[in-house]
Amino acid sequence: MYKTKLVDSDLIAWxxxxxRHFHMYPELSGQEYETAAYVKGKLDEFGIxxxxxxxxxxxxxxxxxxEGKKTIALRADMDALPLYEEGDKPYISTVPGVMHGCGHDGHTATLLAVAKWMSMNPHLVKNNIxxxxQSSEEASPSGAKQLVEEGVLDGVDVIYGIHYMSxxxxxxxxxxxxxxxxxxxDFDIVIEGKGGHGGSPHETVDPIYIATHLIQAFQSIISRNLNPLHAGVISFGGMQAGNSYNVIPDKVQLKGTIRALTYEGAELMHTKTAQLTKSICESFGATGHxxxxxxxxxxxxxxxACExxxxxxxxxxxxxVFLPFDPVLGAEDYAYYLKEKVGAFINVGMQSEKSQYPHHHPKFDIDEAAxxxxxxLMIHLALYA
Structure with a gap:
């Protein structure tokens, strides 16, 4: 039906x-004011x-x-990461400790290209677009959540976004x-016990020992409470407790992450981790926060939307060209849009020698051939979704 390519070499080069401009001048989440000003300047040029x-x-x-019978939203994220970029590319980041290590520079440029194309071909665009x-995809508070709360999806029928994938x-x-x-x-846990001498554990309420039970018990949520067909994971990433060989500390601090592929799974794990913290700590005579x-x-x-x-x-x-993608336990705040409206998040492949490093790596780069x-894709979604 389509097959006719709408994008010419001039638009690709542009x-x-x-x-590359966005890559050279990255800004962290919530700080993308110069990026936004640049985007605004281009949209003003296009008369949008x-x-x-x-x-x-x-x-x-x-x-x-x-015609305006349908309204389609297209989203790009603008923020960069707190990374020192490595490599010798001519468009390397000019901001020390900040780089576009996830491809958002490509997303922003691509959506700008869609805007430019529409301004040059307004007669072909029947849908409202x-x-x-978006600001702040990489950090909290989420830019997507903020925009949804401000009404960005009011009147929108469907929303699409893309992600270049290495x-x-x-x-x-x-x-x-x-x-x-x-x-x-994420979660933070503080186990408050009763410290004392390592040679007299019977006189203490050992929070380190209690923490080991808690860490083990959390895995029972995955193996015995979560629906086996609903993927999820609970991982501990931090534990701080004492600094001596023979002193049992008063408290232990734990921190970790909860990941789930379903809303129900996420809620279950939140509820059960809180319950187990309270009950296990109390059973040993400690207090769990x-x-x-x-x-x-x-x-x-x-x-x-996927169809x-x-x-x-x-x-x-x-x-x-179409390649079904397996679910992953990485996260994306694009989820807030899809919680409110019909839509899909689409991956555009770019794995190659130029794009051989994973996202969030100091040597990450987009293969511009993608x-x-x-x-x-985004133009066709605007025209035909």
Missing amino acids: TIEQR PINPKFSAPNIVAYFKGT VLIF NMPLGKIGFATGPAMASSD YHFIEGTPPVYNHPE VATEIIQKTFGDD IPAGIE
């Missing part, structure tokens, strides 16, 4: 130029109005279609239907 109601540094623009340039072959595009990425919540740190919900790709996206990918690029497919 997009790569924009991507920006909605001023949304909190800075987010940028939300609105393109009115010729909401362009979301662990997916260059030339492939795909996603997981249904549960796609995990929730990400549990602090839950809410992160992002699971990414759920709606089947109806449309699959058809668009196959008709635009060919049947062999960018034409990203632009083409």
